[in-house]
Amino acid sequence: MGSGDEFRLSTPQGEIRAAKVLLAAGNANQTLAPMVGLSAPMGPTRGQIVVTERTRPFLPHPLTTIRQTDEGTVMIGDSKEDQLDDRALNHAVSAVMADRAQRMFPHLGRLNVIRTWAGIRVMPQDGFPIYDQSESEPGAFVACCHSGVTLASNHAFEIARMVAVGALEPELVGAFSARRFDTNHAATSSGYY
Amino acid sequence: MFKRSDPDSRQSVHIFVDGAAVVAREGDTVSAALLASGRDVRRATAVSGAPRLPYCMMGVCFDCLVTIDGVGNRQGCLVPVAEGMQIEIQKGKREIGR
Numbered sequence: 379m380g381s382g383d384e385f386r387l388s389t390p391q392g393e394i395r396a397a398k399v400l401l402a403a404g405n406a407n408q409t410l411a412p413m414v415g416l417s418a419p420m421g422p423t424r425g426q427i428v429v430t431e432r433t434r435p436f437l438p439h440p441l442t443t444i445r446q447t448d449e450g451t452v453m454i455g456d457s458k459e460d461q462l463d464d465r466a467l468n469h470a471v472s473a474v475m476a477d478r479a480q481r482m483f484p485h486l487g488r489l490n491v492i493r494t495w496a497g498i499r500v501m502p503q504d505g506f507p508i509y510d511q512s513e514s515e516p517g518a519f520v521a522c523c524h525s526g527v528t529l530a531s532n533h534a535f536e537i538a539r540m541v542a543v544g545a546l547e548p549e550l551v552g553a554f555s556a557r558r559f560d561t562n563h564a565a566t567s568s569g570y571y
Numbered sequence: 572m573f574k575r576s577d578p579d580s581r582q583s584v585h586i587f588v589d590g591a592a593v594v595a596r597e598g599d600t601v602s603a604a605l606l607a608s609g610r611d612v613r614r615a616t617a618v619s620g621a622p623r624l625p626y627c628m629m630g631v632c633f634d635c636l637v638t639i640d641g642v643g644n645r646q647g648c649l650v651p652v653a654e655g656m657q658i659e660i661q662k663g664k665r666e667i668g669r
Contacts, residue, residue, distance in 0.1 A: 431644055432617040432618070432664045433667060434665070434666055449618050450618070450664045485667050485668040489644075490644065
């Protein structure tokens with residue numbers, strides 16, 4: 379990949395040359411990171427969501443398993459499945475989630491379901507973000523995490539700034555280096571993993 | 572805006588719209604009965620509150636959402652009227668527990 383002072387990326391759309399490369403390919407970072415002397419141990423899981431029609435606000439706080447959006451829909455779901463095929467729903471899993479939801483909030487049982495789907499979580503092995511820079515291939519970085527939505531502002535304002543400058547700041551993100559996986563002391567649980 | 576055709580001789584069905592007595596016809600859908608009632612039956616949408624009337628009349632557009640016999644968000648264009656039916660024009664999101 380490295381060639382002089384630039385990286386060359388072979389893609390189906392042709393070759394791309396760049397002075398810096400930030401690997402932000404989610405679970406695929408596990409495969410890409412070793413190409414630039416980094417590691418990104420990932421442990422993806424599958425999850426399902428059930429969404430109801432809109433109803434009047436009743437839940438101002440997000441719960442782990444139930445959230446109501448500003449516009450009134452209720453998102454039910456927290457499943458964690460090992461199989462990584464997201465093309466088909468497991469209706470038995472949806473049924474369990476819906477049943478738990480209406481035991482917590484009985485009025486949900488009257489609402490119509492308007493959408494339901496399965497998806498694959500981007501999930502570092504211990505559930506926490508991985509931010510790293512390559513020592514063997516200067517200019518190569520890796521960034522992956524579970525909730526890119528929750529951490530979007532950190533990525534946009536902090537990580538992007540550090541990448542532009544050319545060095546991650548250890549005091550801010552040093553704890554998120556994948557080097558933590560080299561020891562036996564790495565955390566192993568984030569609730570979803 | 573809408574009027575019944577003169578040869579329509581179907582039996583009357585008595586329903587209530589926001590508590591007011593309305594005479595519908597056997598075989599009417601709730602939406603058809605509302606449109607024929609001459610009343611202001613505009614609902615308010617769930618997010619912006621925009622006024623809407625039944626539109627597609629075939630179950631696709633969901634602009635006919637209405638509360639029927641205490642159950643919110645029913646598609647009025649898919650539900651036939653029944654004697655004594657209580658219909659409420661729904662203003663905004665479906666209410667909790669209804």
